[in-house]
Amino acid sequence: MTDSAPDYRDTVFLPKTDFPMKAGLPQKEPLILAKWLETDLEGQIREARKGRDQFILHDGPPYANGDMHIGHALNHILKDMVVRTQTLKGKDAPYVPGWDCHGLPIEWKVEEQYRKKKLNKDEVPVEEFRAECRAYAQHWVDVQREQLKRLGIGGDWDHPYLTMDYEAEATIVHELLKFAANNMLYRGAKPVMWSPVEKTALAEAEVEYEDIVSTQIDVAFEIVESPIPELVGAQAVIWTTTPWTIPVNQALAYGPDIEYSIVEVALSSGAEEHDQKGDLSKTFGLRRGQRLIVASELLEQFKARLWSTTLLDVVQTYRGADLTGTIARHPMHHLGGFFARPRPFLAGDFVTTDSGTGLVHMAPDHGEDDFDLCKAHGIEPQFAVTNDGKYRDDWAWLGGQGSVINPKFNAPDGPICSDLRDAGALLAASADYQHSYPHSWRSKAKVIYRCTPQWFVPMDKVMTHISPKTPSEKRWENEGGAINPAEEGLCDAPTLRQAAMRAIDETRFVPAKGRNRIGSMVETRPDWVLSRQRAWGVPITLFVDRKTGQYLSDPLVNDRIVAGVRESGVDAWNDARAQEYLGPDYDAADYERITDILDVWFDS
Template identity: 45%
Template sequence: MCADTPNTDTAAPDYKDTLTLPETDFPMRAGLPKREPEWLDRWARLGVYDRLRAQAGDRTPFVLHDGPPYANGHLHIGHALNKTIKDMVVRSQQMMGRDARYVPGWDCHGLPIEWKIEEQYRKKGRNKDEVDVIDFRQECRRFAEGWINVQREEFKRLGITGNWADPYLTMNFHAEAVIAAEFQKFLMTGTLYQGSKPVMWSPVEKTALAEAEVEYHDKESFTIWVKFRVSDFGSPEDDRSFEEESDEDREAVLKALTATAEKFVGAHVVIWTTTPWTIPSNKAVVYGADYDYGLYEVTGTPDECWLAVGERYILADKLAARTFERARLSEGQYRRVSDVSAEQLSRMTLHHPLAGAEGANGEWDAPRDFRAADFVTDEEGTGFVHCAPSHGMEEYELYRDLGMLEQVITYNVMDDGGFRADLPFFGGKYILNRKGGEGDANKAVIDKLTSVGGLMARGKIKHSYPHSWRSKAPVIFRNTPQWFAAIDRPVGDGQNQNGKTIRERALTCIDQVAWTPQAGRNRLHSMMEGRPDWVLSRQRAWGVPLTCFTRKGSLPTDPDFLLRDEAVNARICAAFEEEGADAWYKPGAKERFLGDEYAPDEWDQVFDILDVWFDSGSTHAFVLRDREDGAADGIADLYLEGTDQHRGWFHSSMLQACGTKGRAPYRGVLTHGFTLDEKGNKMSKSLGNTIAPDDVVKQYGADILRLWVAQTDYTSDQRIGPEILKGVADSYRRLRNTMRFMLGNLHGFTAANAVEPAQMPELERWVLHRLAELDAKVREGYAAYDFQGVFQALFNFATVDLSSVYFDIRKDTLYCDPEDSLGRRAALTVLDLLYHRLTTWLAPILVFTMEEVWLERFPGEDSSVHLVDFPDTPTAWRDEALAAKWAGIRQARRVVTAALEVQRRDKVIGASLEAAPIVHVEDNSLRAALETVPFADICITSAIEVSGAPAPDGAFRLPEIPGIAVVFAEASGDKCQRCWKILPDVGDHTHPATCARCDAALD
């Protein structure tokens, strides 16, 4: 049927005005960038989010707890992805009958903001240390407030729904009071302690960092092979059995030991390190008890070599050749003298390469500890590891467990990454420069080792190295007093249902959480199994302080070191509630909080601030627990962030909640991947491959960005770029045309004209069956947060089942049948049912476009698609037998359509209505099915013959659909000038040049 094509036959009557053609103001071109702000203004006037909360009634709440973005800078594409997924979750849950609450939030404290203010100071020549701390904190607060307002508008522009009028901020006074109260729970239950251990430290930012604040980038480092001289081989008297031997045996042992000592004393144990700056802090060397070691002697040397003929070196056999190669020796320039057993190694005494150096003032003269350790590897290096327990966690733990920390801990590196001023040779040298580049410490150490003959070889290596994700500068491990939460110490709160320690509770609770995708469970579980104690303290100014006091003169191990008093805690929290955390820094704060019960001069006030991950980890308390629009039990239905938050927010929230409430703060966790460019490369400003959400919105509109999110598998990394967005826009246009077709034909339709399903033709009932199938799929998909699956199902239905099949077939009925005919009313009824479902089903994804579609039919002042639920779809619409029948009919139609396309391509016909093909069908049941339906109308031909006779040679076939063949034949008769079918009866009726159906319609 081609009645919507202009009539070019001027001799025939023009019946165009007698057709019921689509009528709509819904434009083909969306104009989203211009129109979307109008809908945003409308939603604001309507108060859509507040209305939904007010009319929630007894709906079951659904709470998606927002992981707070940082209030620092414009949004990037990752923000847009994250917030759009959250919005689709919230909107779909709401439209499926829940009371879906979403309180957006912001992370406001911490180093990035403090760093920005310091940068402003530096540009003005101001010194931060000379500024009053409260004034400085107020500047940080104002900076955060400014960016919160910017980001809020950028999020709203993306169509994100939520309580934007009252978001949560970690710097709100109530939030700061609750964060302090949550910290005090760690204080009161005995999990808080002060310790001195190596932590990741940013010399540029002068603060400790948590693992979640570190990212790994390639870095070129110096690498050196350092010689530790064997100075002694021990005495036989060291063995208890020696005195039990006879004089003769003792003499033999002594002789053998002397010979062995002569072989080893003066030899060198060689270590390899990529951190030359740690050599001045060396306190020990360790080896692997189960590895094979050998004594090697240099027999020849090339030019420019630091080794000399006759020198002896002890190395792991597996690594010896590689080590000598680095020292520029070829295979024939050294020989293996003998084995070196673990027992022999244990007898040796080593000296630091700087021992006895002129000007060293005895700094390194004491012998180095030398023992076996489990963490030594024979995969790289030399088989020996130098230990500076102040700068390495494995070494620290080794000597902690040995009870030897006092002997091996050093304090050579200051908070700015410089060596202490009085350290011989290296005082005042810096590991990094002020911008995070290579300082002068490594070179100074290498040069000094070279001058004293302490190096075997040196070089450079490119390897993955931890950097601060804020300053992008490398970090170091540095021993410094910090405050920790013990995750393996029993929590003294009596909540032992999930375990006694924080780690036990976390590992138990992880298996109580629904993970999407499931791999997130394994990732967090492995992290929890191996993580160290939580470093809570930071040496900064902008944040919530560690609200505790320590007794002067006491050691951290003393039982009365920390003040534990609920009355003191209550005074602190009350002050924070009224004045914010600035109250901690006001004059007289110590006296105010200690009250009359304690003498202020007996207590020190702690001024470190809390790790910002403790802030965000505590949000469950001041958002979920304390807000009316939170969760009644303080537990969110869903936390949703990127995969990096397994070591970030998911992680800290689990730790914090297990420490304070004994269980996880979430029932479900959903993670998404990262956003890459079209080639799969990480986005970088330096590469020029970033895409700002604002740019996409200005060019295409926010709905195109949202549709990109819906079309991607967000559980993996996603790609975005100009070509991808063009493809998304094309999908959008196809979907928009589907909606426009429905709107045009539904003009003037009312429920009074509706037809019951039982009265409908089979084609309409097949569409209803598909709707019932889709209803289940859509609800299951949205419940599983499978937006890609939901959209793909709806898009395929709209463009294939509807546009290419149902709409194509029913145009003739809709345009040409009498307005009140049963067939036309049945088709309109189905269009109405389709409209209500497609518009609402797609509303969580295309929030602006579906509002536009909705308002075309329901333009009332209080009308909005976002105020309604998904309509109930009767299960009675499902008809599997009918669906199976129509699957066969559609297969036959495909063959006919393809056959006619060949004739159209060859210019035999111009339109399918010029054809009256013969369809040969081998299957009896399919042939019978075709005879029960108007197959000519289904194939959009003027006539059609279905035959059971064998198909002649040359009949058209599709290889993938056997048993069906088509023989082309032209339609006979004249062309009806109203419906354009070619029929024998055209011209035999009252109205000129019409068929019987059109003649009756005109009457």
């Protein structure tokens, strides 16, 4: 008997194969890709499927900014599987890769390089800056193309589409001018999402929300005129988490159906002790006998923000509608000018008793509800906050100071609260309010609503260039039956929103819930803000009459603009060529050349 184990190797019969024991994919895959390239596999497939039924994958392209990540890999591999499957089913399924190349993320990266070199972008010729953006985008197109090819994605990699190609830029300009020709563009001053860091308007898709802690303040506006004599001399209390908007306040809003209480400040023994020491009156504008107006439902919340020893005695109650005709004055009225103007009470259906005081201070420059309500009463925005988030140098209160998104600027001991405290108008202030707030997804900095002149596409204007449907087109099964009453309105020419909603309804979604998601977005979205105050993008190629404010819509001028961009790219849109585009029928001196660029979603 021996200790050695039997050797069974010679008794096992395995098939012979050239397939290696180890896959060695890092070494093997490049060889496979090289063979595909050598044999022109993509060309062979296109030739073999020529004339067959087509399957086109409309791909949302990557952005030319940085390396591909695992999300890109998953996205493109799954799409490649779809294209290959359709090819195996006998269809002609060409895949043309592409890249989004314009926009703020690339500008931001180039500016980062400038900051490292201590250069100021605004001091560099715009053509030179755009050339650097173009080079940056091309670098990452080349890098990403090789990374996607390495993943085995099939496609026409030698002929991708790039939104920064001159031909593509000319096409984008042509489409923009079609909007203009159909009277589907307008310039208006509306509050839009604005990034003081990036100095540009942002679309909703460019904004993300984060939980932050802000300063909350209660401010008193003294009533100087009212149909109710008892209100004169009392103080309306507003609550806000954006103290920086108080310097641009122009009115107060109330809810017509909300009950409001006039309360008188009464101090307990503890508060009286503070008052005798001077602490209470020095810190906040609370005085014994002071009369305040607050929504009845919010009295307890309001009281919780005051000194713990403060007592409030209800003197009388009124319905909001009774406040019609009441006028207050700004806490900083002593500055004169803008601040000395009356602050009217306005009825607002958006005012609720969910939080605050039931009275809302109106700054039409910095809120959509504020803007709409004030505009309806002839109150115009002041444009007091500049593109970098500071007050204008000539603004009487805090001129040249900011930025308004700086927490220290809004803090209880910051300049706004300090001035309100000195004016006796600050009733409460604390840096402890937790809430969700919009931020730029690129810079991660807070954004604000800021009223600026912007270009918009109207969502609810009837598109008169689209012919209304005839009644027969909407008859049941087009066989001469009566018009379905539910579809009678569909005979009208649609608005852009209606046309988009119909297209969504007629599209098959997989999974079906995708329809609800995009449908709810389109159904409620405001007018599309097209303009951006940046450099790297397709310009809004419009000439605006300096006298009338109307943009020029002339087919010959438009053709010359498109031809110029097709020849030289976006740099063709400059002052030196303005007269060339306008031709002999117009004088360039009579027109403003718009320098804003398009939202990159328009490129898409």
